[in-house]
Amino acid sequence: MQNVDYADFDFGERLNGFINEVMNFGGAPRTEADLTEGQKVFVRAVKREMVKYADPNRHGYPHNLLEQMESFTRTVGDLHNSYFDSGMRKVSDCLYNRWKMLYEETKKLAAAGGDTKPAWVDVIKTEQTDMPAFFDA
Numbered sequence: 001m002q003n004v005d006y007a008d009f010d011f012g013e014r015l016n017g018f019i020n021e022v023m024n025f026g027g028a029p030r031t032e033a034d035l036t037e038g039q040k041v042f043v044r045a046v047k048r049e050m051v052k053y054a055d056p057n058r059h060g061y062p063h064n065l066l067e068q069m070e071s072f073t074r075t076v077g078d079l080h081n082s083y084f085d086s087g088m089r090k091v092s093d094c095l096y097n098r099w100k101m102l103y104e105e106t107k108k109l110a111a112a113g114g115d116t117k118p119a120w121v122d123v124i125k126t127e128q129t130d131m132p133a134f135f136d137a
Helices: 011-023 037-052 065-085 089-111
Strands: none
Touching: 011 037, 011 065, 037 065, 037 089, 065 089
């Protein structure tokens, strides 16, 4: 697990760190085929979270870094509950362990003043083109 500076917290960098931790567990690079089902579910949840905040014009919840982290923590907790209720114990156990880690990180971010920092937005740079957005061939 990487060291996190909660005073200068970057939500996007941390999400990438989660993916990196899972994909390089034990120091050996892995592909998605090498992951357990629980790890696959977690990595997909992280990737969905990154896409969720790709619009710089997005308004509303979350308003700050702390709410953003709390929202992601709740998402992983909800996934754990769904898999647990479905009887998929190995997946739910993996998600529970990740949820515990996220819960602790959220508490540390709250103590570091994450509620005073603006929410993270991933601005995706696109290549300029003269093609129309919806090209009908």
